[in-house]
Amino acid sequence: MVVVVNQQFIVENKPGAGGVVGLETLIKSPPDGYTIMISTSSWSTAAALSKPSFDPVSDIAPVIEIGFNPLVLSLHPSVPAKNPRELIALAKARPGQLAYATPGIGAITHLAMELMLHMAKIDLLSVPYKSTGATTTDLLAGRTQLILGGLVPLQPYIQAGRLRPIAVTTAKRWHSLPDVAAMAEALPGYEVESWFGIVMPKGVPPAVLERMNAAANKILRDPDVKKNLEGEGMAIVGGSAEQFSKRIRNDHGRWVKLVRDAKLKGE
Template sequence: MSARWAGSPPPDRRAAQRPVEYGASARLRSPPAGLPGTDSRHPFSSQKTTHGETMKRILSTCSTPVALALAAAASFTAAPPAWSQQYPAKPVRVIVPFAPGGGSDITARQVSAKFSEIFKQQFVVENRGGAAGLIGMEQTAKATPDGYTIMIMSGSFSATSATHQPAFDPINSIVAVAEVGFTPFVLTVHPSLPSKTTKEFIAMVRAKPGELVYASSGVGGLTHMATELLASMAKLKMIHVPYKSTGAAMADLLSGRAQLIVGSLLPVVPHFKTGKLRPLAVTTAKRWYSVPDVPTVAETLPGYEVELWFGVMAPRGTPQAIIDQLNGAVNKMIQEPDMKKNLDQQGMVPSGGAPAKFADRIRKDYDRWVRVVKEAGIKPE
């Protein structure tokens, strides 16, 4: 450890972790007396014959046009699937895989309030935190795919899936509905470091490999993965100290026990103004509107880009008609002034778009994090 960092106390290694509208039902008239499988006293009764068998016998005695008409009528009298009725017909459960108060929770409550307003039905947030989000993710994956359980999640979905590879396979058992918005991370250092730019930081760490301590909100979390991606692209060797929360990681960064975090925008910005922390770069492809003087990591390391997104997801098998309704509602709400203001207060810009666009982002993130996990030898705790 260099003399500049030697006075710092040792790091606190607190490990983490349309309605479909059906027409009026056609009604079958009584068949002629004497048809097989019928009782002469009640043309449609049969002591030991099922409805299906009766229909087969009826159709077998009819001419082709009559048989087709009867088959069509039978299809209209069948009960439509439950999801085809007016959706939602009852309250919808909104799972958040994290504790109250975080970015996913705040976004979920804002989006759920808008869903309730748009659909005239309650969307109820349920926090199911624990195991880096895996508990809530598993509950979502295993829920009945009828549209009455959805999840609001962050970009850590892809990172956690790549790191832990759980048996319920979230990347394939949970589907994209709509992206709500996204925000950058910020490459942030303690002011005791001499580095003022990303280029200077890289040179400093290369000169003293294995000395600098970086904090994260837990093994396999986005702050961890974003830093390992930086280390991989810049060929850096640093010491990782995972914490149980972003708040705990920030506390040790402010004290100087850790020297670096690739942290989300809102927690770090207030400390830039006081000089307690120093921003080096944002992780988005372009400079961020709220901190326009802070360059991007990509200006030094072309191709580096990490965004913290928030979006709506659902169990695989959820009817496409319901996914489309929810997607349309998200695209509508993020254009409304009050929702734009809410997102801006979280440092986010609205995203929107089709489910396929969101699904593509999730898959690309996942594939990238799988590579990072392999290259860095990351093991879940």
């Protein structure tokens, strides 16, 4: 990006509240084109639960969706289910007895699991942790039975046979896990993608927004960039700011509806 737009960037990390802290900082910044944010879908889910002081849809200016990853539903080998249908049947036979690990209330992995529970009408025990590493440690030890997490961090354990993947959250099966079912095969209409994108403060001049979108699209077409992103398991998207805006609007609306319908509570 530095080379393409001929502008130096200062990177400032603003962790906290599933990305909500970073988004609040962005929204309070002047819309002069000098502040951008690399955003993930987690702030959309976190904002649906936390009810922040800003509107996560109308108070930002989406620039471009970089790409997305699937989440993977993986089980401890002691759980006999081999696919999502078998897991749903097992959960109905043992309500509240199977525990799933989540790295925090409001994370996309948490709400994606809650969406599955709501659609399947099953009850699992939610065990929240403070970090992704802690969720994996307890799952591998058998203290919890399942996890819905990113493909890249779980893949080493899947390849070693220490976890069994039974579903991906994308609408169709994922190319690197062709034998693993899509959740939609058991729950028609289920689809969750963990996306990454660039956003700017609301009110940025259209010319600036267009320039940043064009620069980002150019970068995403670079062979080395594509190779690196795809090596991280990402499907590259690109496209227009309008397309990304629609994605954010639809996703946030769905999470708000789930929180309301399933009567979910934040921390």
